[in-house]
Amino acid sequence: MTPRGTHSMTTTTEIERKYDVDRQLRLPDLLQIPGVAGLEFPGTVTLVAVYFDTETMNLAQNRIVLRRREGGGDAGWHIKLPAREGRTEMQWPLDVETGSGSGIDLDDSTGPGEAIDGGATDVPGRVLDPIRTIVRDRPLTPLARITTIRTTVLLLNDEGDAVAEIADDDVSASDMRGGVFRKWREWEVELFSAAPDSRKARTALLDAVEAALRAAGAQPSTSIAKIARALGADALTELTPSAPRTTKRAEPHAGSAASVVATLRELGARLLEADPRVRAEEPKGLRTMTATVQRLQSVLAVYRRLFERDTIEALRADLDVVGSALEAAAHAEARAGRVQKSLDHLAEPLRDEAAETRLLAETRADSLTAHAELRRMLTSRPYFGLLDRLDVFLLHPAVTPETYETAAREVTKSLGRGGRRLRESTDVALAARASAAGAVPTTPGESSALAGIDTVAAALREVHTAARRLRHAAEAVTPAADGGKKYRRLAAAAKKVEKALDAHGDDREFSVYVTGAATRAHAAGEATFVYGVLATRAEVEHDDVLADMRGEVKHIDRLSHKL
Template identity: 30%
Template sequence: MADSTREVERKYEAAPGTELPDLTRAAGVSAVVHRGPTELDAVYYDTEDFRLAADSLTLRRRTGGGDAGWHLKLPVSADVRDEIRAPLADTLPPDLAELLRSRVRHAPVVPVVRILSSRDIHHLLDEDGALLAELSIDEVLVERLTEEGRGATSTWTEMEVELAEGGDTELLDAVGRRLRKAGVRPSEAPSKLARALAETAPRKRRRTKEQPSPRTAGDHVLAYARHQIAALVALDPAVRRDLPDSVHRMRVATRRLRSAFRTYRRLLDRTVTDPLRDELKWLAAELGADRDREVLDARLHARLAALPAPLVLGPVDARLELAFAARRTGSRQRVASVLDAERYLALLDSLDAFLADPPLLPAAAGAPGDALPRAVLKEYERLAGRVGHALEKRPGEERDVAMHEARKAAKRVRYAAEAARPALGKPAKRFAKRMKSVQSVLGDHQDGVVARDALRTLAVQAHAAGEPAFTWGVLYGREEAVAEARERELPEVWARASRPGPRAALKG
């Protein structure tokens, strides 16, 4: 089974024979203990077209040192990566292969670089002798293993300072200041692999093509779509690892992308984007089962925790946990099966094809200041109609349905404005924020509708088991009160969000 650790480290350029400055002068460091040398031998893997390297992932099989085995590193932020480790084996462990699937699809991973490191290790300790960070000086030898460029080599010396688990990055800042004062400079390469690939690549491959800045309306829509597709792919491993909020964020990426295809359909060929929208709707629905369970679980637990003790009768905590335990296991298994399905992988391939050959219509060549606001305004007009329809309905099931439809429309307007923000600037940002306020009221109302259905079911189950149903009735009544408050709040929130008019708002 793979283990996960969070790695926080910084890299520095060094030279053979580099001597360390006195790091006990760095704040918090009381002693520097030399742990001696070790030899590391790592083979790095990627697809033939370097899909992992393109997304700053590294996959290696390493021998030597205290952590021999397979290591997959996933970027989290600057200087921070999650390292997933699996035991040493001849072939890639299945646990790691799953985490790569959204990137590699059906492409095999093959050896691309071998890196030999002669590592000299030092431990930075606090006044109690506890480990603060590990500093290593590596003499690196690289050999290219790919067919193109095979046998090319490179050597360098570098220094790494890795924070101990639970450590404070202020220590890295303090150590970094001492190193720079001694003439040691931060490395320009984000990782050994990145530097190895760059220095051993054939000359014709050394330049990377950057995306040009968006100019036309179509450019801006494609840039937004590219960002959402990248988020979808990047979140796949997080969902598989069951990281907090990962399902929600992945579902939002699918919705934003689907919404963009709908909103900007005058710029994109619908014969291409409509099938993509259908598949994105399918994926969002599959992810939704798990996300909806998370939201409902959290809401009911919060509502129950807020009740005064005298209103809690019977084994309500146990029944609530029992109700969600089976759903939790089932929804996680369902999400895992979806991410392994050929339909999902085919969707990712289709999205790649969309970006490789964008189906732009002639209108996409227009100025973003014209085409993008028009598209946002159309979505706003649909929202205005749905809010008006909801406010006309009497309280009850029909109004609940109408408010849910308005909620979905509010999301589309918000997403449309967010997509237009790079082109339209602060006016689009402010407009999206106003639409989010409408969405929040409608969303809380819909969550309450779902919660009341669940509370009714829990009350029936409790009664059938001979348990008091009183507490579930109290919670139901409170959810009704919240729904009524949101219905009263909506007209005022909508009026504020609609002033000034959307045309004026988008022009600033």
């Protein structure tokens, strides 16, 4: 139906029905269908499509189709995904560019920008981006070759616009792995852009067309997808071993280990959903994936004692690598956006073309570099290895025998340790700030604590990390159902501290960057007044954010003791 396009890719919603027909069958009088005022006959074309999948049929398991088709008006690379109504079809031209860094980095066997070897034809990296988390680093090879001789007729409304297309398909299919050749004929009815706006009306139109076709002798197809029928199945899911049936999980009790596991599973699913959005450079995609990885890191860090140590430590190490690349790209992107916004808000007398050019060029270059590094990481073997290990862990969480019976108690103890870490890191940060301001430490303990702190900023980052971990850990044991109010209160209080430090840290980081840019500008003989204005504004914007931090943290400490 209505297409949307980006990066030479278009996305459409495909709503269709298929029918099995005998070879001698002819189409009925289509003008008798309600809402059809005219017909158009585009003619006959030959379509040749090669379908791809991994050896273990990972795409079929997820009801996804990947093909390269020649012939007709939509020749190109196609991916079909399940949708709430019909299917979502993504399409790229046959000569689609691979895209910078879109090849998989397999110990340098595939360089950046190359495609994955799909046997007779390579699958471009840009095409694979939406399904990377499913394919990962597994080889893609041809699954079947389907040749379709298609004769079409368009059903037109009163305005002469096409509401649907009926395709009369003579299909020949070669199972390239099983060595079986199959032939059949089918009619395919697909809605077009002028189809009714409401789902109810669309269904009524399809029902009316179906009534006419069935009256002529057609029968609803036993196989929804041509590729399934080419391989001798009625559905894609029949091509793979059936998954064990699982019963619906009961709502976990607030504060239990089950609630921690449920949260981890939800975050794992969210990570797989966010990945293709980042690759497609969708708005908020990077922010969503960064936040998801941070939550996974926090929950595994706080509740690490619930699970087998080696498993958790390996996951945490892998997530640190992914998180660092995501945060670097997110920070670079945010800095570029802040520079643009700050310059836009400068009064005209303060405008400096050289300063604007330098700041915009530097931040944009930094953002491009960070995103390129992120894409390289997201197409690397270690990243796909992390996804594989995360799959196994989330399917069978490695809960230790020692904590299985006392897991709920361990949850409470973990949150208590998180609250204590936040309190201690806050004490150190405030003491460091007082020392930097010229105050004299009041106790030897404060003095020894300050010895390991290089800067106030480093100490505040520790507080921010502690607050974020505590918030995520409290949210992880708060089910959607009633109950768990004490955990929600704890999460809300920790979030307040986290968000305040977010703003303070962003201001500090921006001020440091602008000061560095001023140094580079001065070395190049450029004026630096504008840099000073921007740095000063950033410093004072949230300078008072720490005033009530000790009180907020004491409140959090009291809440954690009431669990």
